[in-house]
Amino acid sequence: MLGPAERAWCVVVPHQPRGARMARHRLSTELVGTIRPGLLADVVAVLAELVGNSVRHAAPLPGEVIRVAWRHRLDGDHDIVQVRVTDGGGGAVPRLRPTDLDSLDGRGLHIVAALATRWGSDRDGLGQSVWAEFRAPAARLPGPDGDDPAPNDLLATR
Template sequence: MNQKSAELTSSVRNFSVQLSPTPRGARLARLLATEQLRSWGLPLDPARHLVAELAANAADHGRVAGRDFRLTLYVVGDTLRVEVTDTRGERLPEVRTPAPDAESGRGLLLVEALAHRWGVTEERFPRKTVWAELRLTPPEPVS
């Protein structure tokens, strides 16, 4: 195990922030996540793409006037977990295949493609958390 791998597997880190459920709040989520990942010395991609999609969904589909959404980043060992919690627990995300000429509707397909795994945790009403996990170290080569 190299030094970088040892550092990844021995550390637990977290970051959490509440943001307005607006396009500006979604952009700020991506920017803050990017800076946090950079400060932790972690790869920026594809994590910032996951944050961007989950935050945009919270701003678009999870918006309730006067209620913020929360972005949380956890690093445990070699796993980064991105969580976005909003207050529209009755609106669970669905992966759909959009029409070829549709200008939106591909966000969860992107999350599904980039994340090691992802899902939804239904919390005390009216909240839900959409989460995605990434491995931070590449798998060991098969010999």
């Protein structure tokens, strides 16, 4: 069960390049005004990279889709955001691979590793998931009267 300061979503998008655009739009719409803009930009960039990798390197889930999930919660004075992309798997476990300045590809998981606090992959009964987690100081968005709310009160008023 989700607590009062926790929100989660799960959607399916087509196993096509436009799936990344759809996932970015949905995530941005859900989290704008809830977390700091810089954190939101990082989360959206990583989600787009994970969906793009799924389209390029993995099989789709039944129905030719990818499952995209994300969760936001407050932990003390920190926002914790996790994104997870589940597909039918691509055989190899996703991992960082060496690249050089002239490489045309292979940088995606390096971007994920640089922006996320931590990331990884796992398999379940549905398929293979790659996830990334972000931990950043909580946003202090102005309340209705212009005062800064306490970070733990942010989602309770939404």
